[in-house]
Amino acid sequence: WLLRSIVRDSIDLTQTFVEECGFVCALLAEFGKGPISGSEYNRIVGPESKKFQVLGLPVKIRRLRENYGVESSLEPHVLSINQARVCLVHRLGIVGKLDIDTNGELVMLWRVPEIIAQSPDGKTEFVVDKSGMYLDAGWSAVLRITDKRKVFKEHEHIRLSYAETTHTLISLMAFSTSLVQSVDAYANRIGLSQSNPRMTNDQPAE
16 A cells, blocks of 8 residues: 555656646747737646646656657656556556566666775675665775666566665656756757746736
8 A cells, every 4th residue: 555655646746747847848839939928828828738637647758758859868767657556556556468568567667876885996896775884995985877677577466675665756856857957958949048038918817
């Protein structure tokens, strides 16, 4: 129950954030042409926004990429976590035919930072994955961004360790951060980095 709640709620929050990115990009696209009218703003914030909100997360992510060039290298990671969410919520975490890929697997992907301890000669290294660990004299520590994966076969029960649950949250946060950067890059591409667009008032906003 706890795992299901954590994965469900974290994906729901990510989905809300993606919706906000879609709304911002839709406004930026119009602002890139100049000031927009109140009626045009109402269309974007009303009907257009609602159409976007009812889409599934994979479609929302694809729309951002195709319509605005807003994307993240962590899309596969988020989509894999979302697939696990679907299984946890609708099938109590027991992997079924609807969850697996062409290889008969449900694969969860994560991208996480790791502290790597390296020996003085550089030939030996290990992950510093516990608090309070000390290194011997001459050893060094480096930060490395690592992609991790976990495979579940059909009929398996999705179970995550504490570390893997943390990986899930870190990956979703990293995705959101990279999406913000991509939205900012989109604004720069359409010439809004130094502008201050204003809405005209030919019609009052409702």
